[in-house]
Amino acid sequence: MSEDGLPPLREVIAAHGLQAKKSLGQNFLLDLNLTRRIARAAGPLDGATVLEIGPGPGGLTRGLLAEGAAKVIAVERDERCLPALAEIAAAYSGRLEVVDGDAMEIDEAALLSGVSGPIRVAANLPYNVGTAILVKWLRAETWPPFWSSLTLMFQREVAERIVAKPDSENYGRLSVLTQWRAEAKILFDVARSAFVPPPKITSSIVRLEPRAEPVAPARLADLERVTAAAFGQRRKMLRQSLKSVTADTEGVLNAAGIDPTRRAETLSIAEFAALARAIAPRNPI
Ligand code: SAM
Numbered sequence: 001m002s003e004d005g006l007p008p009l010r011e012v013i014a015a016h017g018l019q020a021k022k023s024l025g026q027n028f029l030l031d032l033n034l035t036r037r038i039a040r041a042a043g044p045l046d047g048a049t050v051l052e053i054g055p056g057p058g059g060l061t062r063g064l065l066a067e068g069a070a071k072v073i074a075v076e077r078d079e080r081c082l083p084a085l086a087e088i089a090a091a092y093s094g095r096l097e098v099v100d101g102d103a104m105e106i107d108e109a110a111l112l113s114g115v116s117g118p119i120r121v122a123a124n125l126p127y128n129v130g131t132a133i134l135v136k137w138l139r140a141e142t143w144p145p146f147w148s149s150l151t152l153m154f155q156r157e158v159a160e161r162i163v164a165k166p167d168s169e170n171y172g173r174l175s176v177l178t179q180w181r182a183e184a185k186i187l188f189d190v191a192r193s194a195f196v197p198p199p200k201i202t203s204s205i206v207r208l209e210p211r212a213e214p215v216a217p218a219r220l221a222d223l224e225r226v227t228a229a230a231f232g233q234r235r236k237m238l239r240q241s242l243k244s245v246t247a248d249t250e251g252v253l254n255a256a257g258i259d260p261t262r263r264a265e266t267l268s269i270a271e272f273a274a275l276a277r278a279i280a281p282r283n284p285i
Helices: 009-015 032-040 059-064 079-091 128-138 158-164 173-181 220-232 238-242 249-256 269-282
Strands: 049-053 071-074 096-100 121-125 150-156 181-192 203-210
Touching: 009 079, 032 059, 032 121, 032 150, 032 181, 032 203, 049 059, 059 071, 059 079, 059 121, 059 173, 071 079, 071 173, 079 096, 121 128, 128 158, 128 173, 150 158, 150 181, 158 173, 158 203, 173 181, 173 220, 173 269, 220 238, 220 269, 238 249, 249 269
Parallel strands: 049 071, 049 121, 071 096, 121 150
Antiparallel strands: 150 203, 181 203
16 A cells, blocks of 8 residues: 555556556656656645646656645546446546546636636546647647646656757757747756656656747747748758748748848747747738
8 A cells, every 4th residue: 555545556557457558649657756756846746737648657646646736637538447447536526627638629617617725637648648638739729728737747858859959959949949938947857767667768857837928929820830840940041941931031030130141940949039029020820
């Protein structure tokens, strides 16, 4: 029996036949000390509702509840996990709601309507789903968004792209989109050996908090258009790489106050926003 009165995760997995499925990107965390550490990194949890995506057998879910989350709403698409999650819900009466669904399809506004207090998101998701859902949350039409913080597990290499600064190899579209609207930092790494089965590479916990206002004004669609073009040909000068988005590259770059011979990875986020503003009148949406 663990501290929370529930069986150890290894037994839960055996009892419910939850062999990890590769197709669902399943790598489970079994050490409740580690999941409590991740839960603390997602805090402060007092009075907070946590949206957890991909609880699986419930290691992180149990960490979040043990560390004092007022409520956890957990979205899982693998129906095999639901009976194990129901046992956690019974042990933490009224504090865990399990939603049988796909994180990419959920309507967070409907799911979280009526919640008072901060909403924090915590997730250990497969790499491709994690990045796609981060982008979905960063593209929210209204800002600040529904979340007060995101605490997410990524492959180390993706975490480095999220927090990368200009003039570095990892700086790219994901860095610009993320840091334009949020502050992001890598908190700590999680070794491959912490997972069952172990993934191929080290993972990292990244925490993001939304900025009240983006770094500099721009329309999201314009920002995404210029970063896609600029980083799509990252070794070329901007006067060349921006040709796919405007016929007047020199005019756009001059209007943004950017030397046309510079390359994408040298631009700050504020400079990308200036480029997005300069391109807007030339490409009315
Ligand atoms: N949170 C658990 C842990 O840390 O041990 C499980 C982590 S495992 C890497 C990822 C979990 O996300 C799996 O349970 C998987 O079924 C679930 N998952 C994958 N894609 C999903 C999606 N689109 N929506 C909801 N859950 C998903």
